Amino acid sequence: MIETPGLMPTEDLFPIFVNAMFTKNFLLIMFLGLCSYVGLTTNSETSKGMSMAVTFVMTMSAILTWPIYHYLLSPASIIGKDLTFLRTICFILIIASFVQLVEFIIRRFSPPLYKSLGIYLPLIATNCAVLGVVLMNIQEGFTYGASIIYAFAAGLGYSWVMLATAAVREKLIMRGVDLFSGFIGAFFAATMVALIVVSYFSVVKL
Amino acid sequence: MAKKSFVGEIIRGIIKDNPVFVLVLGLCPVLAVSTSFANALGMALAFTFVMLGSNIFVSLLRKQIPPGVRIPIFILIICTFVTMVDMILEAFLPPMYEALGIFVPLIVVNCIVIGRAEAYANRNPVLPSIADGIGISIGFAVALMLIGSIREILGTGGLKLVMLWSEAGKLGFYPLSSIPGFSFVPEVISFPIEPAIVMVTPPGAFLTIAALMLLFKIMSDRKRMKQLKKEGYEI
Amino acid sequence: MTVDLMSLLPPAIAVLGALGLAMAGMLVWASKAFYVETDPLVDALMELMPGANCGACGYPGCADFAEHVVAGDITPDLCTSCDAETFEMIGELLGMDISAAEPMYPVTICQGGKNCKDRYDYIGADTCKAAILLSGTKKACSYGCIGLGDCVRACMFDAIEIADNGLPKIKKYNCKGCGACVTACPQDVLTIAKEHGPVYVVCASHDKGKYVKEVCEFGCIGCGICKKKCPEGAIKLDKALAVIDQEKCNQCGTCIEVCPRNAIVKL
The missing domain is CATH 3.30.70.20 (Alpha-Beta Plaits)
Known part of the structure; x- marks a missing residue:
């Protein structure tokens, strides 16, 4: 009999947090959400907007999808049937609807926010980092609390890499280093930032 | 629309519209599972299944799909095929299922599949859509296996060629050398180089794709310059 | 392990159906409750716009431009990034006759570059704007082109480069005549002119x-x-x-x- 993980976190939260932010960074190590990374890191303003939107949507989707999975789809749920094969389709449905809802709301109540954040929202619905984080939550068997922490930390991890790369690329483009202007430049920048993370955490063991 | 040849469509998907190097789409799985030739092949097969399925279905239903909600419908169709391939892998190829991890369900948000559904299958009849699906899949597979091979060779100093094969009733990825007719292929093709472990780590993936894209860009730039000169522009 | 498919079917349909219905219902409600009036004509126009958000028209982006065009404040030919075909489609949409203006390209109003002496070796941020701050420019001529490529960076279409003679060179095959380089040039040595x-x-x-x-x-x-x-x-x-x-x-x-x-x- 499979048991439903509890609501309150029983795991050690610190390793989860550091894992999501650095050692298993979504962009650099897990390779999730690269489309936005390559496209938006030429400008630190847009990177900032996208990072905020992604962190928000990630955390919210973790909050929404965990109960759906454990109380509707899992064999230990109230229905009592193994419906786990529906997880991908259900998660996509929830994330896309939620993103659409947020878009409606901020468009209605905060046009300035919509102008700075709203244009990224349609990009997020099909961002694999968001679907990735909820799938990871299920795969790791996290409790509710831990899954939210994990999603938030993953969002922060996404953000710092976006901002760091944008800062590097923006400066280099300004100095006229053409190598860093296009997609190719994004990947060279990513190589360097990833090397830093990988090397650092292979020396400093947690 | 002019009538296009079936083969021409396939070739266009491989070269002119190569999803990875030209369209720069669907990079996440390309980088994540290209640690070895075997993983790359598995991912390519899973991708081909989804790509073909979604292109055929979208193309069949293109007159019924209301344009306002086409994207959710595409996602549902793609999602169905992704779930199918996920279950097939889990049942018949557990090691591959383990190796590919969450990247199989993530095909659903792969921009290539949804992009082709929107840009091609939704506007063309079934046969060209199949051709497009095959072409794009091969283009994707070529890119994936190219990156996978380069990383495996540079990172470990050898290349292990595998094939999807059924041996003693068990389906799996077997080394090419153990398959009848291919016994002349060595188990591991070794190269006389010092293995650079960094190539199989994540930074290696970024470096490989950056280098390959640079190569692609230089080649296409040259071609364009030639054409522009022919048209009489001063460069 | 055998799975009774038939027993799985009803709950699967029920769960997915209920979830779909709930989400659809919520979105329908939200689209009504948080409705913001937009002109369908603006959306249709946006589909046709090049989407470069170059700002040559003087509005922050293509969306803003489309809104003003539909409102009748400006004519669509203010857009320099659209090609003739796009103008035709826009004209059809809005029911007016628009012909694309004769192509305009930037011209450099300076022949200095390498022909003009340097006053000192400049080692600093490679932008014209920064170079000006340092007691005029590095060039002996304080009016001329500095050649550090602010125009190149301003160009969205990769249509301008600093040539070997130290002056901007227009790649006409890429240029849309949007004038972003003209705006970016701190020395005002670029102007837009007929070909x-x-x-x-x-x-x-x-x-x-x-x-x-x-x-x-x-x-x-x-x-x-x-x-x-x-x-x-x-x-x-x-x-x-x-x-x-x-x-x-x-x-x-x-x-x-x-x-x-x-x-x-x-x-």
Whole structure:
């Protein structure tokens, strides 16, 4: 009999947090959400907007999808049937609807926010980092609390890499280093930032 | 629309519209599972299944799909095929299922599949859509296996060629050398180089794709310059 | 393990159906509750716009431009990034006749570059804006092109580059004539002009003739020969710099022949 993980976190939260932010960074190590990374890191303003939107949507989707999975789809749920094969389709449905809802709301109540954040929202619905984080939550068997922490930390991890790369690329483009202007430049920048993370955490063991 | 040849469509998907190097789409799985030739092949097969399925279905239903909600419908169709391939892998190829991890369900948000559904299958009849699906899949597979091979060779100093094969009733990825007719292929093709472990780590993936894209860009730039000169522009 | 497929089917349909219905219902409600009025014509126009958000029209982005076009404040031909085909489609949509304007390209009003002496070696941020802050420019001529490529970075279409002679060079096959480079140039040595015809004094220096002769091979020295010879009286002298009045100029080319400094050209 499979048991439903509890609501309150029983795991050690610190390793989860550091894992999501650095050692298993979504962009650099897990390779999730690269489309936005390559496209938006030429400008630190847009990177900032996208990072905020992604962190928000990630955390919210973790909050929404965990109960759906454990109380509707899992064999230990109230229905009592193994419906786990529906997880991908259900998660996509929830994330896309939620993103659409947020878009409606901020468009209605905060046009300035919509102008700075709203244009990224349609990009997020099909961002694999968001679907990735909820799938990871299920795969790791996290409790509710831990899954939210994990999603938030993953969002922060996404953000710092976006901002760091944008800062590097923006400066280099300004100095006229053409190598860093296009997609190719994004990947060279990513190589360097990833090397830093990988090397650092292979020396400093947690 | 002019009538296009079936083969021409396939070739266009491989070269002119190569999803990875030209369209720069669907990079996440390309980088994540290209640690070895075997993983790359598995991912390519899973991708081909989804790509073909979604292109055929979208193309069949293109007159019924209301344009306002086409994207959710595409996602549902793609999602169905992704779930199918996920279950097939889990049942018949557990090691591959383990190796590919969450990247199989993530095909659903792969921009290539949804992009082709929107840009091609939704506007063309079934046969060209199949051709497009095959072409794009091969283009994707070529890119994936190219990156996978380069990383495996540079990172470990050898290349292990595998094939999807059924041996003693068990389906799996077997080394090419153990398959009848291919016994002349060595188990591991070794190269006389010092293995650079960094190539199989994540930074290696970024470096490989950056280098390959640079190569692609230089080649296409040259071609364009030639054409522009022919048209009489001063460069 | 065998799975009874039939027993799985009803809950699967029920769960997915319920979830789908709930989400759809919520979105329908939200789209009504948080409805923001948008003109369908604006959306249709947005579909046609190039989406470069280049800002050549003077509005923050294509969306803003489309809103103003539909509101009737401006005409669509203000957009310089659309090609003739797009204009035709926009015209069809809005029910008006628009013809694409004659293509315009940027012109550099300076022949300095490598021909103009440097005052000092400049080692700093590679932008023209930053170079100006340091006691004028690094060039001996404080009016001329600095050649650090602010225009190149401003271009969204990869249509301008700093050539070997140290001056911006327009790649016409990429240029859409949006004028982003003109706005970006802190020295105002770029201007937008028709491709063929107009005559320009390609020098921006108001320095005295003797100094110009000393530092630059081509600059206008303000000798006034062109002013005297111009049959239309279209040339004026503005602080030792010949300026052509484009309204009066009939592009006869007399001034080009008489200029001792080769500082006047016909495009």
